Amino acid sequence: MANEEYKAQTERTRLPDSLLGLSAMEKKLAEYKCDTNEAIKLKLVRFPEDIEDESMTFNPEYSHQIFGDEEVAFGYKGLKILLYYSAGNLSNMFRVEYSSKVDDKFDLVQPDDVENKIRELIPSGFCCGSDDFISLLEKEVNFKPMGTVVHTYTVHNEEAGEDITYQIYKADMTCPGFREYHERLQTFLMWFIETASYIDVDDEKWDYFLVFEKYNKDGATLYATVGYMTVYNYYVYPDKTRPRVSQMLVLPPFQGEGHGAQLLETVHRYYVSASNILDITAEDPSENFVRLRDFVLVKLCQNLPCFSLEKLLCGFSQEMVTEAQEKLKINKKHARRVYEILRLRATDMSDSEKAKAYRLDVKKRLVGPYKKNQREMAKMKQCLRPEELTNQMNQIDLNTQHEQLEESYQQLVEEYRRIVERLAQA
Template identity: 85%
Template sequence: MAGLTAMEKKLAEYKCNTNEAIKLKLVRFQEDIEDESMTFNPEYSHQLFGDDEVAFGYKGLQIQLYYSAGSLSTMFRVLYKSKVNDKFDSVQADDVESKIREIIPAGFCTGTDDFVSFLEKEVNFKPFGTILHTYTVHNEEAGEEFTYQITKADITCPGFKEYHERLQTFLMWFIETASYIDVDDDRWDYFLVFEKYNKDGATLFATVGYMTVYNYYVYPDKTRPRVSQMLILPPFQGEGHGAQLLETVHRYYISSPNILDMTAEDPSENFVRLRDYVLVKLCQDLQCFSAEKLHLGFSKEMVTETQQKLKINKQHARRVYEILRLRATDLSDPEKAKAYRLDIKKRLVGPYKKNQRELAKMRRCLQPEELTNQMNQIDLNTQHEQLEESYQQLIAEYRRTVERIAQA
């Protein structure tokens, strides 16, 4: 703060971190409204509040976005202890309310009484679409089983379009590069996860998470579903719902004869981890991945069988093979460990070799000193170090998947 004027110091007190100021909540019972322990915060707010994720002009800022657990009927209000406009002339506070209104659909309320009347209507809310899968999760803390449903919906389901508008607001807070989709395009499929719960003797449903998938046309008569967005809401994370959802969606597409394979748009590290687990789980009993075949290396049979039976493309089949071969390899045996390491590194070195081929082409048109600079950039020792680092990172990821499969 050195060098700041007294005025600048004063104004600095009116800056709030928006990830802390935004309070999100999924509400089932009236008493939840005042229960601080149920609030959760965004991971991101840069799309609305800039890269600094700061709102200027308030002390003790609270941006409350409370949703009824099922239908996601919304209460939105902005609270603060003091505002800069009241204290200083010619300094304006950020218009926080307008920024939030840009992303939340109309129909929200701003007071507790109206929100309570939303909650009373929750008994009428039912999951959209057709049920694809039902499963239970045993909660150790609560000492009971909870039941969940995964459904497939489309925009023709009555009320779904409005519900989806409320649901997708969560993307802004939890997916770094999130954007809203064009729901009028009928190539979108929507998969939803709901929890069943009891309230006053009635069965109600709470929204847990969802996935959107876009169906791309592949010449001449196939479709390639591509996962666009996937989110399990924070109160439900770490309970296995992501794996249940992805496996259910994958099985849904496997059953359709016109599907070529399933892929994902710009997947995050967490999504790749989840996909590894689900695909290995689906593939582990295929004949082509038997222990004796794994040690012979990646084969055309693996590509064909995974594609035909499980709609998995060659690139993903290769990862499945590498994970299953790791599981089947005794790494304490130096010979087996070496064979495995060389097999993986042979694939990883591909991009380096491509660079060298491109470099050979460049030699013809580069001056000698430029060429030396280029050669230094891909110095062999550096290559080996990078390759070893990539290998170790990959093995750490694969081990994690193998452990999770063993636990399951």
Template identity: 75%
Template sequence: MEKKLAEYKCDTNEAISLKLVRFPEDVEDDGTTFHPEYSHQIFGDDEVAFGYKGLQIQLFYTAGNLSTLFKVKYSSKVTETFDCVEPDDVEGKIREIVPAGFTYNTDDFISLLEKEANFKPFGTLLHTYTVHSEEAGEFTYQIHKADIACPGFQEYHERLQTFLMWFIETASFIDADDDRWDFFLVFEKYNKDGETLYATVGYMTVYNYYVYPDKTRPRVSQMLILPPFQGEGHGAQLLEAVHRFYCGLPKVQDITGLKKMLFFSEDPSENYVKLRDFVLAKLCQGLPSFAADKLHLGFSADMVKEAQEKLKINKKHARRVYEILRLRATDMSDEVKAREYRLEVKKRLFGPYRKNQRELAKMRKCLRPEELVSHMGQMDTQTQHEELEKSYQVVVEGYRRIIERLATQA
């Protein structure tokens, strides 16, 4: 019995098919299909739907306006064999995140696709750039800033944010009615039958926190580049365009990190840190205080001031940029210069260890002897040195990749 019931279990990451449709023939083209990274928020931690064989969950979107086709197909259902077993309500679970207005009918969806010529990007154009592909030629992209007051944007955003559930591990929908939210959208500009159309590529949400007495601190909250467009540099283009936008606003104090990105969790992901470091290093390398002859003198107050005033970069991020640019300007084959650089980076990395030592000193008065020994064991000097060296090597390896990427942008 158990073995037969197991035949009715489906991996929902495989069962769910997502698609951005530009042409009617894309509907039946498996080559345009992509699948979720995650589905646990809808189908539970095991990411399994029970009760069906050959389950197919189709969520197809028109490429621009994201008008939605939703279909559930299967070859057989568990109730056809077992009277007393109920299948999962797959459709009901999907309907919880897909906003009203979708269609179940393919012909109706094709009719919506034909209206894509009327779709235009929301908000204000901030930046236009091109991406060249040796196989397919040159493509043009635009980055727009929008807010919830743009006609039709709220409904569009409700459709767009459904992708978060499939590509961000701990995704949640935002309260878009809060006027402190800014939205930045990336679109591909393309031609279809002689008409100019736009396809959704990705987006970023930024929340503007209040800073006493009259400033704001924009914080990147969510960032998503849709899978068909990943690996083409759109994330860097988007982050740089957003950064330059806020740099032009006198009321902005500085720009802070990320809450969610792509398919990563609440904490700033490793991939986002790399992206942010690359963009900020690219911006800072032209500042006088970050000139090569200044880098070997150490991290300075001038660097902090100039990065904050001209680029709205906080001290913590400016320090990382300094380390990246100093590494680029350092001959690591020179033992003296390499040692100076290593000590400079390790001095920053040692900060958390020093904090632990201060906390331990405070604990001495309130901890029992056996508890104190336990805490001291966690701070063994040899272990600290080993961990510090390991952290240093990881940091430098990441910095080298950023430097290589900067070289390709020169």
């Protein structure tokens, strides 16, 4: 078979099998496609026996930045991409395993260069064999977190029957060894943040906050990396700074234990003491981050005098805006969400009159974008021809707007209720 025909068949194997017209050769080649989110095996390793413990393995949520939008590697059966990290220093062991490769079976058909794709991601200095990796694990006793401790807390571990101690450190690139450590740490972003990108570490306006677990081995204290956050300090004219959360990640083995809330609350408390801080924001926050921020900000604000029960029932006020900004560096938009959550907690929603008052109060804010559209439409009337105006009016159906507003309200209240439940549990 001619080389060009082989090449064409290889390209077609990247299409879904549901497409018609696959030849027998193409179907055979399609068996060599692997889902990279399943093939990649990540692990945080503390002890040598962890290397072979498959229960400690976790998979990425995303791999498209390395393997393309389809998140597929071609050319292998039984593909395993092992990328292990020592728990503290994040030293790497990396190797590729597979049961068979396409170029062993078919002439002129080349597999994807999986190994080099990963080598381009991880810093140099990794090892490929278990023995070398065990040697790196033995050096973990020498690893100490870089920076300054800004918060210590404990989490009760039901399985172990004991309290586990965690510490949050603030670091920067002037800390010895931190630049190299951060190069290894940031590789996790590619696997767990959909639009991740590496930051410019030479920009001195970055702050880094890191969470570590303290644990003991043979009488020595060791540390395991739990997660981290990066914050960029923007200048605000004339003499203020606005810290903006850029990246935040709690590694999968530690998720669901409250570390994200501890980290975000610690970062807020760190900045509120500085007089030059205007407010604290986040860059393009995900829905999960918004929920986390709601919980943390409500937790911080609930004891402020401006959010007392009596004042909550009187409605959102400038006093709330001012006190939240001055004492906790929370902007007006976020203060409003805090108010709505706390008022929901204070409202007996089984009382129809109280529930109606709450609903109207929240919808008064939600209706803002619709009123803006109406104002824009009023302006259009002065410059649009009749037929153009009719087309625009047809696009703004009032019944549809009311339905959308009610749907937005119900979704918001459901989110708020989850925050209220979490506050009760905390």
